[in-house]
Amino acid sequence: MKVIEPEEGEVIFDIELDENLQKENLRIAEENKKILREKGIKAVDVMGSVGAGKTSLIERMVERLDVKVAVINGDLTTTIDADRLKTKGVETVQINTGKECHLDANLVRKALSSLDLDSIDLILIENVGNLICPAEFPLGAELRIVVVSAAESPWAVSKHPYIFLDADMVAINKVDVAKLVGSDPTKMKEDVLSFNPSAEVFLTNCVTGEGVDELVNSLKSKLGL
């Protein structure tokens, strides 16, 4: 099979600019972390494809957590998810990224400045639906969760190694439809662990709540909530 790959040092985009961008993002992410720590707030970055179930998982979390939660929703142009979460009685902030396919630390910092940080214990950040580049843009959250749906593809995990390398927790969601689309949640779990043996992996159905209690209990103990 012929595979085309860039040569070492081959410039596709402006790689130097890209590196500076990531360095600057990391610097702001550290600032966000400091702001959150000073206010005693925990933050979680929820990443995953469009339709994987990020918003649904956040809804289920909000229902099960008895601390003051705010949600930051990243999306290109709509407020659909933030509107959904508002009905759960939590404060929500929408970030519309326009053409950007991921949240970055600078946008999150802007969102933080629009929240009353003295009245919040936990911030759940729903990243833009994307299994690729959010991995490269830490936001200052202390925990990263990836939601991947069994309905996406049997290879949704194995084709996207980077996002799982840095994940603390992974939800293999929509396990109920796995058979219909020929994917195997247990195999997807093995794929996650092959990239990142220390990730905690949960098989979930965010409609029925299957597997969600286990995930939320683990989240609570990881964050000391």
Ligand code: MG
């Ligand atoms: Mg969503």
Ligand code: ZN
């Ligand atoms: Zn992106």
